[in-house]
Amino acid sequence: MKVMVAVKRVVDYAVKVRIKADKSGVETSNTKMSMNPFCEIAVEEALRIKEAGRASEVVVVSMGGEQCVETIRTGLAMGADRGLHVITQDSSSLFPLAVAKLLQALVSSEQPRLLLLGKQAIDDDCNQTGQMVAGLLGWPQATFASKVSISDDKESVCVEREVDGGIETIQLQLPAVVTADLRLNTPRYATLPNIMKAKKKSIQRVTPEELNVVIGSDLEVLEVTEPPKRKAGVMVASVDELLDKLKNEARVF
Amino acid sequence: MDYDVVIVGAGPAGLAAAIRLKQLCDREKRELSVCVVEKGAEVGSHILSGNVFEPRSLSELFPDWKKQGAPVEIPVSEDKFWLLSSKHAIPLPSPFRNHGNYVISLSQLVRWLGTKAEELGVEIYPGFSASEVLYDDNRVVGIATNDMGIAKNGSKKSTFQKGMELRGRLTLLAEGCRGYLSEEVIRKYQLRKQSGAQHQTYALGIKEVWEVEESKHRPGFVLHTVGWPLNTKTYGGSFLYHMANRQVAVGLVVALDYQNPYLSPYEEYQRFKQHPSIRPMLEGGKVVQYGARTLNEGGFQSIPKTVFPGGALIGCSAGFVNVPKIKGAHTAMKSGLLAAETAFEQLAKGSEPAKLDSYWERLQNSWIWDELNAARNIRPAFHYGLLPGLAVSAFEHYISKGKLPYTLKHGRPDHLSTEVSKKHKPIDYPKPDGVISFDLLTSLYRSNTNHEHDQPSHLLLRDPSIPEKVNLIDYAGLESRYCPARVYEYIPDENEKLTLQINAQNCLHCKACDIKDPPQNIKWTTPEGAGGPGYSIM
Numbered sequence: 001m002k003v004m005v006a007v008k009r010v011v012d013y014a015v016k017v018r019i020k021a022d023k024s025g026v027e028t029s030n031t032k033m034s035m036n037p038f039c040e041i042a043v044e045e046a047l048r049i050k051e052a053g054r055a056s057e058v059v060v061v062s063m064g065g066e067q068c069v070e071t072i073r074t075g076l077a078m079g080a081d082r083g084l085h086v087i088t089q090d091s092s093s094l095f096p097l098a099v100a101k102l103l104q105a106l107v108s109s110e111q112p113r114l115l116l117l118g119k120q121a122i123d124d125d126c127n128q129t130g131q132m133v134a135g136l137l138g139w140p141q142a143t144f145a146s147k148v149s150i151s152d153d154k155e156s157v158c159v160e161r162e163v164d165g166g167i168e169t170i171q172l173q174l175p176a177v178v179t180a181d182l183r184l185n186t187p188r189y190a191t192l193p194n195i196m197k198a199k200k201k202s203i204q205r206v207t208p209e210e211l212n213v214v215i216g217s218d219l220e221v222l223e224v225t226e227p228p229k230r231k232a233g234v235m236v237a238s239v240d241e242l243l244d245k246l247k248n249e250a251r252v253f
Numbered sequence: 254m255d256y257d258v259v260i261v262g263a264g265p266a267g268l269a270a271a272i273r274l275k276q277l278c279d280r281e282k283r284e285l286s287v288c289v290v291e292k293g294a295e296v297g298s299h300i301l302s303g304n305v306f307e308p309r310s311l312s313e314l315f316p317d318w319k320k321q322g323a324p325v326e327i328p329v330s331e332d333k334f335w336l337l338s339s340k341h342a343i344p345l346p347s348p349f350r351n352h353g354n355y356v357i358s359l360s361q362l363v364r365w366l367g368t369k370a371e372e373l374g375v376e377i378y379p380g381f382s383a384s385e386v387l388y389d390d391n392r393v394v395g396i397a398t399n400d401m402g403i404a405k406n407g408s409k410k411s412t413f414q415k416g417m418e419l420r421g422r423l424t425l426l427a428e429g430c431r432g433y434l435s436e437e438v439i440r441k442y443q444l445r446k447q448s449g450a451q452h453q454t455y456a457l458g459i460k461e462v463w464e465v466e467e468s469k470h471r472p473g474f475v476l477h478t479v480g481w482p483l484n485t486k487t488y489g490g491s492f493l494y495h496m497a498n499r500q501v502a503v504g505l506v507v508a509l510d511y512q513n514p515y516l517s518p519y520e521e522y523q524r525f526k527q528h529p530s531i532r533p534m535l536e537g538g539k540v541v542q543y544g545a546r547t548l549n550e551g552g553f554q555s556i557p558k559t560v561f562p563g564g565a566l567i568g569c570s571a572g573f574v575n576v577p578k579i580k581g582a583h584t585a586m587k588s589g590l591l592a593a594e595t596a597f598e599q600l601a602k603g604s605e606p607a608k609l610d611s612y613w614e615r616l617q618n619s620w621i622w623d624e625l626n627a628a629r630n631i632r633p634a635f636h637y638g639l640l641p642g643l644a645v646s647a648f649e650h651y652i653s654k655g656k657l658p659y660t661l662k663h664g665r666p667d668h669l670s671t672e673v674s675k676k677h678k679p680i681d682y683p684k685p686d687g688v689i690s691f692d693l694l695t696s697l698y699r700s701n702t703n704h705e706h707d708q709p710s711h712l713l714l715r716d717p718s719i720p721e722k723v724n725l726i727d728y729a730g731l732e733s734r735y736c737p738a739r740v741y742e743y744i745p746d747e748n749e750k751l752t753l754q755i756n757a758q759n760c761l762h763c764k765a766c767d768i769k770d771p772p773q774n775i776k777w778t779t780p781e782g783a784g785g786p787g788y789s790i791m
Binding site: 012014015016018021030031032186187188189190191192193195196 | 294
């Protein structure tokens with residue numbers, strides 16, 4: 001069984017994010033980029049499924065400009081077998097629907113039985129791509145996975161999902177889409193020998209045109225601004241003043 | 254894994270050496286495998302420097318660096334030098350000759366050098382800390398990276414990965430100032446004794462990069478100040494350089510032989526920014542990055558023998574900073590070039606074991622030696638105070654240029670220079686205003702520093718009882734003041750007794766604690782790879 005994992009290159013989670021001077025987006029030049037943490041968890045899960053003997057191949061796919069190759073190599077260094085790079089002019093026009101359409105095209109040519117993604121990217125927090133691609137493929141989906149178990153006959157997968165009320169356990173027929181949540185696993189370090197081996201693994205390049213997908217701009221970013229600075233607190237002199245402010249300024253009641 | 258050359262540290266020296274080795278391979282049609290390990294998550298993550306760059310060594314490495322697009326673009330346009338009092342700024346003639354030099358981000362240049370090195374076939378592995386020197390019968394045969402995935406309590410986590418041995422026919426240590434393995438090797442082979450060198454002396458530099466309003470941006474503007482806020486007994490000064498993209502590098506360097514345990518280099522820097530001549534330059538702007546790093550100030554007198562069996566020290570691990578010029582990147586790169594040329598000769602000849610002895614000779618015949626020798630008496634003169642220091646500097650700089658046959662010695666090592674706290678009074682530093690000056694944790698956030706929290710502390714105490722017995726009582730817990738990352742805090746425990754808490758996760762890898770701790774009880778060791786600051790334009 002083949003497992004495909006979609007990964008995204010984002011600003012590293014430890015970096016303090018800055019807005020570009022023209023407010024068109026977040027500054028990414030001279031900024032450390034890394035694989036989205038939830039995507040790392042998805043790659044780790046795919047590797048564990050392969051190590052448990054339930055999968056024969058793990059393919060890592062990413063979309064965007066040239067630098068995506070670094071992110072794919074990280075996946076290969078963790079242990080994935082092959083990489084796929086969908087080259088686009090620039091990464092900023094790749095909104096979830098476009099990514100979902102590209103993944104749909106890749107799935108139809110690669111024919112994986114399981115498509116793993118991170119639940120959301122830490123740059124846009126969309127939490128949409130997994131759901132959309134499942135819809136486009138007509139596949140069952142299990143999002144916010146905190147546990148994934150492929151059945152012995154590799155025909156179904158049992159997933160524990162973290163939902164608001166607790167944990168929901170569902171069983172899906174394969175092929176299926178699963179998105180990874182934080183507690184699914186702890187990703188492994190890429191060891192030096194594996195990083196060295198990864199250099200020899202293949203990364204196939206493909207364009208949206210070759211996949212017959214038109215990347216339409218269904219969304220347009222108007223402006224990106226910093227959240228308003230937290231205002232200083234105000235010392236009140238009496239309980240009456242507090243009640244007055246709560247009622248008339250904060251409008252709490 | 255076996256290599257011909259293993260280099261520890263992907264900084265200016267390490268990468269210059271790696272690149273030169275590969276260039277020689279291309280020229281002489283030979284093959285040598287070169288591996289560089291770097292503890293930062295990316296090449297450049299742990300690089301911090303002023304920086305007014307003298308492109309001399311870069312031109313030796315890549316004569317067409319401009320055409321190749323090296324991020325060295327802003328020539329120095331103005332070179333100012335002020336003596337500050339608390340209210341005034343007195344312009345003095347600039348002792349620097351920065352014509353032909355550039356204002357750069359060294360982190361950015363090092364990243365560029367990294368891509369050039371990889372293009373030439375150098376294998377660079379960021380995210381791996383060299384934590385151990387490998388010896389075979391008194392000869393260095395390589396390094397080992399540290400184990401990853403060890404929990405705070407020392408047990409192995411599910412992500413445990415054993416460290417790896419990287420063996421080299423030759424090993425170059427390019428860890429920067431107060432390098433962890435370099436210090437071990439200097440001690441083991443008594444490299445300072447071998448060259449008759451004095452101890453190394455250091456300073457701590459605290460730096461921010463600001464983004465200022467267009468109207469305030471003067472690309473190539475270079476300013477240095479001395480005087481306020483430091484007193485006449487404390488050596489140091491500030492810098493303010495205008496880079497590209499409306500970015501301004503600004504910082505304060507404080508020599509670590511300061512005597513008052515209540516001094517906080519971080520707070521002195523915050524105070525400096527409020528000076529009436531400095532503040533307007535930053536108003537309306539915002540801080541993009543913050544960081545700190547120690548640098549060598551020992552100069553000529555402190556250069557150890559740079560060659561040991563199986564390898565050599567290059568760059569600031571040996572210590573080639575020209576203190577009066579406040580430049581060390583050019584000499585670091587040159588030392589890398591010299592070591593690489595020697596290494597190539599030896600390995601191409603097939604000598605077993607390969608010896609780098611002629612690197613030490615080449616150093617002494619190079620412009621590094623001439624430069625550092627000419628500048629050797631300037632920093633030590635400040636041991637006598639600010640005014641004698643300025644007087645001797647002027648004399649040496651304009652008249653004698655190091656040619657007179659005297660060599661001033663350094664004072665006591667930095668860790669022995671601190672006086673006990675009862676001889677001093679606490680300094681009442683102004684509160685941060687959140688606009689120009691900031692509290693330390695806000696600044697620390699801007700360094701992008703992080704470490705995997707569930708790992709053993711990389712800051713070791715030789716004797717865990719000493720901080721409360723000595724540092725707290727005699728020196729008022731000075732480490733809680735000089736650390737620019739608030740790693741060391743004295744917190745009352747459940748019995749209201751102050752105990753030391755080490756917040757290793759905050760560490761900026763500056764090495765100030767390893768240098769300044771009076772009982773030399775704190776030992777900086779390298780944490781799990783990929784941790785530490787995330788500098789990109791420092």
